[in-house]
Amino acid sequence: LPIPALDGGHIVFILIEGIMKRPPRVKTRMLVQQIGMIFLLCLMVFIIFNDLTR
Numbered sequence: 001l002p003i004p005a006l007d008g009g010h011i012v013f014i015l016i017e018g019i020m021k022r023p024p025r026v027k028t029r030m031l032v033q034q035i036g037m038i039f040l041l042c043l044m045v046f047i048i049f050n051d052l053t054r
Helices: 007-020 026-053
Strands: none
Touching: 007 026
């Protein structure tokens, strides 16, 4: 999965850089990384909560 906070996200950024011929801005990259990390944390909380309620 190309989740930005993991290695798959780095691969996506490399592909974007290859297509656009320039790297994405640092602020854009950091924002996408933060959104990916929030997504992962929310997913972990959901899975743990779901596991504990069953």
